[in-house]
Amino acid sequence: xxxxxxxxxxxxxxxVLDVLKLDIPDGQTFGLVGNxxxxxxxxxxxxxxxxxxxxxxxxxxGVDVKESEEWKKFTTAFLDESFLIGxxxxxxxxxxxxxxxxxxxxxxxxxxxxxxxxFNGEIIGKKKYLRDLSKGNQKKAGIVAALIGDPKVVxxxxxxxxxxxxxxxxxKQIIKELSSSGTTVLVSSHDLQDVTExxxxxxxxxxxxxxxxxxxxNKTLSELESxxxx
Amino acid sequence: xxxxxxxxQWKSFFRGEDIGVNVLTKVFKxxxxxxxxxxxxxxxxxxxxxxxxxxxVDPFPLLNKNLIYVLIYLVVIRYFIQKVPVISVRPLLxxxxxxxxxxxxxxxxxxxxxxxxxxxxxxxFLNIALISDIFDEYELQVVSTSFYDLxxxxxxxxxxxxxxxxxxxxxxxxDKLVYIIGAILASVKALEYYEIVDLTEYTQPLFYAxxxxxxxxxxxxxxxxxxYVYVFKFFRKGLYIDSSLKPKIETSNVENFExxxxxxxxxxxxxxxxxxxxxxxxxxxxxxxxxxxxxxxxLFYLVPDWYEFFQFFGYMFVSGGFLFLFGSFVPSWDSQYYxxxxxxxxxxxxxxxxxxxxxxIATALSTLLGCIIYSFVGLNAVCAVLAGGLYNIGANGYxxxxxxxxTKTPIDxxxxxxxxxxxxAINAKTLLISIPQMILPIALFGICNNYYGWLTGxxxxxxxxxxxxxxxxxxxxxxxxxYKSEKYSTLKAYSKN
Numbered sequence: 001x002x003x004x005x006x007x008x009x010x011x012x013x014x015x016v017l018d019v020l021k022l023d024i025p026d027g028q029t030f031g032l033v034g035n036x037x038x039x040x041x042x043x044x045x046x047x048x049x050x051x052x053x054x055x056x057x058x059x060x061x062g063v064d065v066k067e068s069e070e071w072k073k074f075t076t077a078f079l080d081e082s083f084l085i086g087x088x089x090x091x092x093x094x095x096x097x098x099x100x101x102x103x104x105x106x107x108x109x110x111x112x113x114x115x116x117x118x119f120n121g122e123i124i125g126k127k128k129y130l131r132d133l134s135k136g137n138q139k140k141a142g143i144v145a146a147l148i149g150d151p152k153v154v155x156x157x158x159x160x161x162x163x164x165x166x167x168x169x170x171x172k173q174i175i176k177e178l179s180s181s182g183t184t185v186l187v188s189s190h191d192l193q194d195v196t197e198x199x200x201x202x203x204x205x206x207x208x209x210x211x212x213x214x215x216x217x218n219k220t221l222s223e224l225e226s227x228x229x230x
Numbered sequence: 231x232x233x234x235x236x237x238x239q240w241k242s243f244f245r246g247e248d249i250g251v252n253v254l255t256k257v258f259k260x261x262x263x264x265x266x267x268x269x270x271x272x273x274x275x276x277x278x279x280x281x282x283x284x285x286x287v288d289p290f291p292l293l294n295k296n297l298i299y300v301l302i303y304l305v306v307i308r309y310f311i312q313k314v315p316v317i318s319v320r321p322l323l324x325x326x327x328x329x330x331x332x333x334x335x336x337x338x339x340x341x342x343x344x345x346x347x348x349x350x351x352x353x354x355f356l357n358i359a360l361i362s363d364i365f366d367e368y369e370l371q372v373v374s375t376s377f378y379d380l381x382x383x384x385x386x387x388x389x390x391x392x393x394x395x396x397x398x399x400x401x402x403x404x405d406k407l408v409y410i411i412g413a414i415l416a417s418v419k420a421l422e423y424y425e426i427v428d429l430t431e432y433t434q435p436l437f438y439a440x441x442x443x444x445x446x447x448x449x450x451x452x453x454x455x456x457x458y459v460y461v462f463k464f465f466r467k468g469l470y471i472d473s474s475l476k477p478k479i480e481t482s483n484v485e486n487f488e489x490x491x492x493x494x495x496x497x498x499x500x501x502x503x504x505x506x507x508x509x510x511x512x513x514x515x516x517x518x519x520x521x522x523x524x525x526x527x528x529l530f531y532l533v534p535d536w537y538e539f540f541q542f543f544g545y546m547f548v549s550g551g552f553l554f555l556f557g558s559f560v561p562s563w564d565s566q567y568y569x570x571x572x573x574x575x576x577x578x579x580x581x582x583x584x585x586x587x588x589x590x591i592a593t594a595l596s597t598l599l600g601c602i603i604y605s606f607v608g609l610n611a612v613c614a615v616l617a618g619g620l621y622n623i624g625a626n627g628y629x630x631x632x633x634x635x636x637t638k639t640p641i642d643x644x645x646x647x648x649x650x651x652x653x654x655a656i657n658a659k660t661l662l663i664s665i666p667q668m669i670l671p672i673a674l675f676g677i678c679n680n681y682y683g684w685l686t687g688x689x690x691x692x693x694x695x696x697x698x699x700x701x702x703x704x705x706x707x708x709x710x711x712x713y714k715s716e717k718y719s720t721l722k723a724y725s726k727n
Contacts, residue, residue, distance in 0.1 A: 048573050052718045072575045082725065083570040085502065086643060087509040091484045099498045100574045105486075127481040129509065131643075149575075 001025055002047070002153065002184065007056035009042055009208070017042045017053070017208040024186070024201075026061075026152070029179040031199030031216075032188040033224065039208040040188040041079065044155050047186075048077055060153060077155035078146040081138060086131030090123045090141045093130060094148065101149030108148065115144050118170050135162045143171065147178070154178065155186045160194045172198050192228070196221045270348050274355025290360070294437040295430045301390055302415045304349075308398040309408045312345045323469065333465045337458065340395055349391050357384065382444025386437070389450035396457045400464065482509070499584035500591075506563060507556075510643040513563060516555045523551025524596060527604055527611065538684065539676040545611055546618030546671060546691070548600040552592035553622055554667075557630045558637075560585045565640035565724040572721065579710050582631060586706075589627050593619060610684050617688035617695070618671075624698025626667045628705050635712035638723035 002024040009017035017039040024030050032040045045051040047058055049065045057064060060071040077083065085093055091112075098108035112124065122137050130138060139162050146154055159175075160168050175198045178185050189195045195202055196216055204212040204227065212227070214220055277293065322332055340346065361377055401408055421427045440446050487504055490497045507513045530544035547554075556563075564571055571581060597619025604611040671691045679687035698705070 048569075050569050050572060050718075050721055069577060072573065075573070077573050079569065082567055083573075085567045085570070087506055088502070089482060089484055092486075092505065095486070096498060096502060097574070100576055102575070127483060129480065129482065132480075 001061060002186075003057075003059045004043075004047075005057050005059075007043070007046055007053045007058060009039075009046065009051065010054045015208055017046070019043065019056075019208070019210055022203065022210065022213075024184060026184055027179060027182045028201055029175060029185045029199045030187070031195035031202040032186070032205060033190070033192060033195055033202060034188075034205035035228075037207070038205040040205055041157055042208075043205070044077070044079060044157055044186065044188065048075070048079075048155060050079075071153075074152040075155070076146040076148070076151040076153070077157075078139075078142040078159070079155070079157040081142075083142050083145075084130050084138055087129055089127065090130060090133070091125075093141060094145055097145045098148045103149055111148060112144070118144065118167065118174065120167070136164060136167065139163060140167060147174075151183065153184045153186070157188050158190065159187060160189055160191055168194065192221060192224045196224065266344075266348050267351060270352040271355035274352050274357075275359045277356055277359070290441070291434065291438065294441075295434040297387075297437045298430060298433040299415065299419065301394065302411060304391070304394045305397060305401070306408060306412050306415065308345065308394060309401050312343065312398060329469045330462075330466055333462055333469065336465070337396070337399070337462060341392070343395070346391060346395055350388065353384065353387060353391075380441065382447040383437075383441040385444075385447035386440040386450050389447070389454045393450065393454050393457055396454075396461045399461045480509070493584075493587060495580050496584035496587050499581065500588055503563070503585075503588050506643070512641060512643055513556070516559070517552065520551030520553075520555040520592075520596075523555070524548055524599055524603060526551075527600070527607075527615070538679055539672050542614050542618075542675045542679070542687065543668065543672050545600070545604065545614035546621065546668070548604070548615050549593050549597040549619040550622045550626065551596060553589050553626055553630060556592070557585075557589045557627070558633065559641060560589075560631060560634040560637070561720075562634075562637050562639055562641045562724075563643070566643060568721060568724045572717065578713060579706060582709060582713060583706065585634075586627055586631055589630070590623050593622050593627065597622075613685055613688040617675075617692040620692040620695030620699075621671050622695070624695030625671075628698065628709065629667050632709050632712055635709065635716045635720075638720055640724045 004019055004022040004024075006021070007017060007019045008015060016037070019039075032043065034040055042051060046053045047060065047065065049071075052066070057066070059065070060075060063071040065071050085096070088096065094108055094112060095105060098105075098111070103111075116124075119140060123133075123141055130141060133141070139159070143156060143159055146156065159171060163171065172194070175185055175187065179200070187195060187199060200216055202212075202214050202216055202220060202224070203210055204214075204224065214223065277289070323329070357377065357380060360380065418429050422430065485505065485508075487501045490501050490504070493500055507517050527544045527548045530541045561568065597615060600615040600619065601612050604615055671694070674694070675687040675691050677687075678690045
C-alpha cells in the first residue's frame with residue numbers, strides 16, 4: 001500500500017504539485033495521465049525520494065520515504081535516461097542492478113531469457129554500450145532492469161513513448177502479467193489509449209491537482225478524451 | 231562576432247547551476263592565474279641561472295639544448311590539460327552564422343588561452359633576463375646584449391608555441407599518437423641520460439641557428455600559417471553531425487572483473503568505476519594525467535637548492551595524482567545516472583565507501599610505485615613518499631570525498647570526444663581544495679623538520695594519516711550527513727546534464 005498524504009511541492013511561488021490524499025493498494029496497476037507540467041514526474045520523484053516535497057508525507061508499504069531508505073529494497077523505477085549507465089553494455093547493466101538486488105549472475109541470465117522476445121535481438125550480445133543504443137532500445141533496457149529481482153512496487157514514467165508498435169504491445173502484456181502476480185505498477189503516460197488498456201485505475205492530474213480518479217471501464221477512454229478536448 | 235560568442239559563454243556561466251560555488255571557483259581560478267603570472271617571470275629569471283653548465287658562463291647554449299624537450303613536453307601537456315574551447319556548436323549549425331566563422335572563432339580564441347599567455351609571459355621575462363645585466367653578480371656572461379639579436383630566436387619560439395597549440399586540435403582524437411610521442415620523449419631522455427645517443431647534439435645547433443641567422447624564422451612562421459589553414463579546413467569540413475561532431479562508437483565484450491569481488495559489498499561499484507575509467511575518454515584522460523603526477527617529485531629533485539619543505543611537497547604529491555584529479559570529481563562521475571543510484575537497493579554509506587575504497591586502492595598503488603621510482607634518490611625521498619601516501623589516504627581522501635558532497639557540476643562523460651564539445655579548461659575546484667589539503671601537512675613537516683630532522687617530519691605527517699585511517703567510521707558518519715543534506719540539490723543540478 002502506498003499512501004500519499006497532503007503532498008505539495010512549491011518552487012518559489014508556483015505550486016507544481018498539490019495532492020491531498022491518494023492511496024494505492026497492493027497489486028494495483030495505477031495510471032497517471034495529464035498534460036505537460038501536470039506534475040506526474042514530480043509525484044513519482046517524491047515517491048522515490050528524488051525530490052523533497054514542500055509539505056506532506058508519502059509512505060511506501062509502511063516506510064516513510066523521507067526518513068528511511070528501506071523502501072529501496074522492494075521498489076524499482078525507470079523514469080528517464082538518467083536511470084541508465086551509458087558506458088555499460090546492457091548485460092553489465094543488468095548484472096549491476098541484479099547484484100545490488102542480491103541476485104547471482106546465473107539468476108540474472110535466467111531472468112533475461114524471459115525477455116528475449118521483448119528485446120527483439122537488439123539488446124543482448126550486441127557489444128554496444130547503452131549510450132550508443134537508440135532511444136527505444138535504451139528504454140527497453142531500462143524497463144527490464146526495473147523488473148529485476150521481484151520488486152513489490154514498479155514505477156515507470158512514460159514507458160510507452162519512443163517504443164515501436166510491437167514493443168508497445170509486448171510491454172502492455174508484461175505490465176498485465178506483473179499486476180496478476182501481485183506487483184503494484186505505477187505508470188504515467190500521454191497516451192490515453194495505452195493507459196486505459198493496462199491500468200485498472202487512472203488518476204487525472206492537472207496543474208498538480210487530482211481532477212479525476214476513475215476505475216477503468218469501457219467508458220473510460222471516451223471520458224478522458226472528452227476531458228482533454230475541452 | 232567574437233563578442234557575441236563571448237557573450238553566450240558569459241551567460242552560460244552566470245546562469246549555471248549554483249552560481250555561488252561557481253563564483254567561488256572563479257575567484258580561485260583567478261588566484262591560480264595570478265599565481266602563475268607571477269611564477270612565469272620568476273621562472274624566466276630562474277632559467278638563466280639553472281641552465282648554466284659548470285664552468286660555463288653563458289646559459290644560452292644549454293637553453294637551446296633543452297628546448298626540444300620543452301616543446302615535446304608542451305605537446306603532451308597540452309593534450310592532457312588544455313581543452314579546446316568550450317562552445318556548444320551543434321545548435322549554432324542551424325543559425326545564420328557561417329560555418330567558417332564558427333570554426334574561426336574556436337581557433338582564434340585559443341590565441342589568448344591561458345596556456346599560451348603564460349608561456350609568452352615567461353618568454354618575455356626570459357628575454358629580459360638574457361639581455362639585461364642584472365646577473366652580473368652571478369658572473370654570468372650572456373651572449374647577446376640587445377633585444378634585436380634575439381628577434382629571430384623569439385619569433386621561432388612564438389611560432390613553435392602556437393604550432394603546438396594548433397597541433398593540439400588535431401591530436402585531440404588520437405590517443406595513441408600522444409602516447410607514442412610521450413614514449414619517444416622518455417626514451418630519448420633515457421638515451422641521453424645513459425650517454426648512448428644525445429639527440430640534443432643535433433637539435434641544439436638547429437635552435438641556435440635562429441639566433442645566428444634571424445631570417446630563418448620565416449620557416450616556422452610559414453609552418454604555423456600552414457597548420458592554421460590546415461586545422462581550419464579540417465574542422466570546416468568536419469562540421470557535420472555525422473563526421474567530426476559525431477561521437478565515435480566503440481564496442482566491447484562483457485567484462486566482469488571477478489578479481490574485484492574480494493572487496494565484498496563495494497565490489498559491484500568498484501567494477502563500475504573501472505569500466506568508467508576504461509570506457510569514458512574523459513575519465514581515462516584524467517587518470518592518465520594522474521599517472522603523470524608520479525613523476526612530479528623529479529621537478530624538485532632536478533633543482534636541489536629548493537627548501538626542504540618544497541621537496542617534501544613534491545614527494546607527497548606523487549601519490550596524490552588519482553586522488554586529486556579523479557577523486558575530486560566524485561560523485562560527479564556518476565552525475566548522468568545519479569537518480570538511478572539514489573533509487574537502488576543500497577545504503578548511501580556503501581556507495582560513498584566504495585568511492586573511498588577506489589581512491590585508497592589507487593593511492594596505495596601510486597605510493598608503492600612512487601617508493602620504487604624514488605628509491606634511487608635516497609631513503610629520505612622514499613620516507614617522504616610513504617608519509618605523503620599515508621596522509622593522502624588517511625586525511626586527503628576524506629577531505630576530497632567531503633568536498634564532493636558539494637560538487638554540483640555534472641560531467642558529460644560522452645561528449646569529451648570532440649574538441650568543440652568538451653567543457654572545462656583549468657579545473658579550479660580541484661585546485662581549490664588542494665590548498666588546505668597540502669598546506670597543513672607541509673607546515674607540519676616544515677616545523678618538525680626544522681627542529682628534529684627530515685625523518686621526524688615524515689613520521690609526524692604519516693601519523694596523522696594513520697590516525698585518519700583509524701577514525702574511519704567516525705569520519706564517514708560526518709561525510710554521510712553532508713551527502714544526505716545535499717542530495718536533493720545535487721540531483722537537481724545533475725538533472726540539468
